[in-house]
Amino acid sequence: xxxxxxxxxxxxxxxxxxxxxxxxxxxxxxxxxxxxxxxxxxxxxxxxxxxxxxxxxxxxxxxxxxxxxxxxxxxxxxxxxxxxxxxxxxxxxxxxxxxxxxxxxxxxxxxxxxxxxxxxxxxxxxxxxxxxxxxxxxxxxxxxxxxxxxxxxxxxxxxxxxxxxxxxxxxxxxxxxxxxxxxxxxxxxxxxxxxxxxxxxxxxxxxxxxxxxxxxxxxxxxxxxxxxxxxxxxxxxxxxxxxxxxxxxxxxxxxxxxxxxxxxxxxxxxxxxxxxxxxxxxxxxxxxxxxxxxxxxxxxxxxxxxxxxxxxxxxxxxxxxxxxxxxxxxxxxxxxxxxx
Numbered sequence: 001x002x003x004x005x006x007x008x009x010x011x012x013x014x015x016x017x018x019x020x021x022x023x024x025x026x027x028x029x030x031x032x033x034x035x036x037x038x039x040x041x042x043x044x045x046x047x048x049x050x051x052x053x054x055x056x057x058x059x060x061x062x063x064x065x066x067x068x069x070x071x072x073x074x075x076x077x078x079x080x081x082x083x084x085x086x087x088x089x090x091x092x093x094x095x096x097x098x099x100x101x102x103x104x105x106x107x108x109x110x111x112x113x114x115x116x117x118x119x120x121x122x123x124x125x126x127x128x129x130x131x132x133x134x135x136x137x138x139x140x141x142x143x144x145x146x147x148x149x150x151x152x153x154x155x156x157x158x159x160x161x162x163x164x165x166x167x168x169x170x171x172x173x174x175x176x177x178x179x180x181x182x183x184x185x186x187x188x189x190x191x192x193x194x195x196x197x198x199x200x201x202x203x204x205x206x207x208x209x210x211x212x213x214x215x216x217x218x219x220x221x222x223x224x225x226x227x228x229x230x231x232x233x234x235x236x237x238x239x240x241x242x243x244x245x246x247x248x249x250x251x252x253x254x255x256x257x258x259x260x261x262x263x264x265x266x267x268x269x270x271x272x273x274x275x276x277x278x279x280x281x282x283x284x285x286x287x288x289x290x291x292x293x294x295x296x297x298x299x300x301x302x303x304x305x306x307x308x309x310x311x312x313x314x315x316x317x318x319x320x321x322x323x324x325x326x327x328x329x330x331x332x333x334x335x336x337x338x339x340x
Contacts, residue, residue: 025113030060037069042209042239046077064097064104064117071097071124080243082281084319091128097121112155116162119148123165142169160203167196168214194218201231209235216248220255228252243268258297265290279320284310288331300338307335 024031037052050073057066071093078085101117108114126141146169149162171193197218200211212235219228232249239245250264269286272278287306294303310331316324 025065027060030056030063030065033059034065034069041069041073041076042242044080044241044243046073049073062100062104064100064121067093067097067100068117068120068124075124075127080282081275081278082285082320082323083279085128087128087132091125094121094125094128098125110155112152112159115148115151115155116159119145119152119162119165122148158203160200163196163200163203164208164211164214167193167200167211168218169193170196171214171218194222213244213248216245216252220248220252223255225252225255229256241271243271246271254293258293262290262293265293279317280313280315281320281323284313284316284324285327288327288334291331291334295334295338304335304338307331307338311335 025034033052033056037049037056040046040049040052050070053066053069053073056063057070060066071090074086074090074093077083098118098121101114101121104111105114105118122141122145126145129137129141146166149165152159152162153166170189173189194215197211197215201208201215212231216228216232219225219231229249229252232245232252236242236245236249246264246268250261250268253261253264265286269283269290272282272286287310291303291306291310294300294306310328321328
């Protein structure tokens, strides 16, 4: 389950967080709309974010930015709230974005941004296929996206936006294919992936938040928990209510300070409980995670209380209950073990 969440986070984090010295699209108004929209997105103001990206799409219909980030809002909100993904509408936006991107690239193949647009569009299309369990097609689209990011670096080695996607790809490809390391063609690029992401952390504009989230989870995977914590806490100073960063920070603290992890997870729980008309998916998920941490520190009464709250919650729809079926089985198992 944690790996599934990780995969989703890495794709969802193609966000903007501008710095003056980074690459910027050569249009001031486009950049301003992107910056404001992404600021809203980072702070979970989804309707305001969508309004900015709608303006961007209407004022600059020849650019794919608006369509790409309208899709990003829908994906991010659904993931954050634990809702069903509106796959058909998102797919339509991304298909239109890719068509625009490929047309721009055909008309002007020497413009690096046109290569970047194709890479970004294909990357999100790949993620949508992952959500729909179309794994073979997703891998094909993902590799194609990586190739276009590599094209950007061949054109300009200082186009740091590409280092984010390539760094993430190199690390996880190497880490998840370690069982092939005995083969002569296998090249472990995990360290190169971290190097790319650390560079992107300092230099990127449009994908800086992806570099941040990717590095946090990579350092957790590598058991470098203190580096993961340092990055997360530094970023939370800029976006203190960002739930994606808080979730990653809490996970990092699980291997350093369980009580601190519980505190951060509890803050997340309070944040979700304050959302009106929510479906309670993340609330149940977090209560289970917190209960697991209480078991680890021997506070079984608190763990049992949370299990009871989960199992007696009658607010869940059948759709949400079905999505949580595996977790609810584990909660019932934990509840039984705590009583015995």
